[in-house]
Amino acid sequence: MDELLSRLFSSEEEESHMLDCMAHFMVFMAACTLVTLLFENVPYGRYASSKYGFAVNVKFAWFIQELPAFLVPLALLLWTSSSKTSLLPNQLLLAMYFCHYTQRSLIYPFLIRGGKSTPFASFALAFVFCVYNGYMQVRYLSHYAEYPADWVTHPCFIAGSGLWLVGWLVNVHSDHILRNLRNPGETGYKIPRGGVFEYVSGANFFGEITEWAGFALAGHSVHSAAFAIFTLVVLTSRAVAHHKWYLAKFDDYPKSRKALIPFVF
Structure with missing residues (x-):
């Protein structure tokens, strides 16, 4: 892959500049996505529509669309x-990234029970995003990111790592609750209960937003910040849509629950 990258970029300075541009473009796309989602729900699951292309099996879609976020970074490392992977801050940040995507791409898809098919447009966009973001995050951390020698003891890194861990645990636990809402043979929707779902309708989204916000704080780069911002925009929209849907669907839905942030929003 070094030969391929050398053909694409005339120097490391050019590639580093391109990574910065990719991060800024992701922020721009987050702004465009925010405007779009004011008028349209993300077309997946209960909001899926045939106007976004033919349906793709949900397990297949999740596995294939998330896999580049694991394989592209792995190829970059191997x-x-x-040059920076021998440094402890870089190693820990890479470990956070791979911990999430090992679970999300190699474990989560095979635990899905039922679930509606994914429109091809959503599937394709997610695949492209995972290639794009996987390259941007891991190439920066493995080859360009430089941190002070004591960065792992800096308050930003400690707080960010703690947020990442809490977010990851909430995300995984919330997915577990959603998977087990229905007993074998049951169909239809149920109100999720337990864990952070006692406080918000989008507990899984809250966990993932917290996770990547912590990653951005610990990583202290435009690249990790761009990812956190994009995640915030997309998943906030999903959480709000879910919250409204639950309130309309269930007369006994807990009125004290918020959409995304406990006690606040």
């Missing part, structure tokens, strides 16, 4: 000169 087959390129990763």
